[in-house]
Amino acid sequence: MFYNNFPIQYNEPLFRPPSEADSLILQVTFGCTWNKCSFCEMYTSKTFKPNKEENVLQEIKAVAKIQPGIRKVFLADGNPMSLSTKRLLTILYSIKESFPKIRRVTAYAISRDILKKSHEELVELRNAGLKMVYVGIESGDNDVLQMINKGETYLSTVEGLLKAKEAGIKLSVIILEGVGGLTYSKQHAINSAKILNSIQPEFASVLVLSFPYGIERYKQRFLGNYVPMSIPDLLKEMEVFISHTELENTIFRSNHASNYLVLNGILSRDKQQFLNRIQFAINNPHLAGLRAEWQRGF
Numbered sequence: 001m002f003y004n005n006f007p008i009q010y011n012e013p014l015f016r017p018p019s020e021a022d023s024l025i026l027q028v029t030f031g032c033t034w035n036k037c038s039f040c041e042m043y044t045s046k047t048f049k050p051n052k053e054e055n056v057l058q059e060i061k062a063v064a065k066i067q068p069g070i071r072k073v074f075l076a077d078g079n080p081m082s083l084s085t086k087r088l089l090t091i092l093y094s095i096k097e098s099f100p101k102i103r104r105v106t107a108y109a110i111s112r113d114i115l116k117k118s119h120e121e122l123v124e125l126r127n128a129g130l131k132m133v134y135v136g137i138e139s140g141d142n143d144v145l146q147m148i149n150k151g152e153t154y155l156s157t158v159e160g161l162l163k164a165k166e167a168g169i170k171l172s173v174i175i176l177e178g179v180g181g182l183t184y185s186k187q188h189a190i191n192s193a194k195i196l197n198s199i200q201p202e203f204a205s206v207l208v209l210s211f212p213y214g215i216e217r218y219k220q221r222f223l224g225n226y227v228p229m230s231i232p233d234l235l236k237e238m239e240v241f242i243s244h245t246e247l248e249n250t251i252f253r254s255n256h257a258s259n260y261l262v263l264n265g266i267l268s269r270d271k272q273q274f275l276n277r278i279q280f281a282i283n284n285p286h287l288a289g290l291r292a293e294w295q296r297g298f
């Protein structure tokens, strides 16, 4: 519905989480302030800069003229929380005023940007409409975090995310399967489960590491020795990860195009069922509903 005469000229490439498919995307920044994670090619073609405030406000007004009923807005690109609270509030208030039916505004975030804001600022942002942030935790293991050059540790991630949670901002977090390779697979799986247990996010998903520019480039960017994983290795990593989770009410998904086995449920309730399905897939790859390309990997 947005493509004919749509008043926003996006600075591509443009990314959004799958659950924001029906949201208005507003680019309040271009690129990512960090742009150095070994596995991430999302914004390597861009140098970070904020979109001018007047541009963003103009875009909101222009879209409101043709689509005043917008209910969901996603703020892009990489980390809009790097903007000052004052600027974010101006944008959030304009969204609220322009779209009377707005239900939620969401954004990608990194933990250190959240930590730079006070509890009061985060509460103000929440009250102005910022209901949830998507955070790529990637791993709960400090060795792996260092080797993928994430710029975060287990502790910094937990502190930032709990701070957002205490301010009433919901969390949707992502763990990246296979990101540490075979050597670090077990510690990555165990510590990734532990970090989720500490945070108790509302939503968690697992994506499988992919190599858009080839595995050799990833090996060069990985700050350690990356040992590739087979499909059974990845399934075993998932099994160790799920078995160590102790989550009360987290909605869990592994239904991205990169996932070999689709799991979708509530982790407290469906944990045993997930483990059974993973075991079944390990023992019966051709019967378990794995995508054809994954079956070939066995």
Ligand code: SF4
Pocket (backbone or CB within 6 Å): 032, 033, 034, 035, 036, 037, 040, 041, 042, 043, 078, 110, 136
């Ligand atoms: S912080 Fe996020 S967007 Fe930025 S380089 Fe890392 S994974 Fe990519």
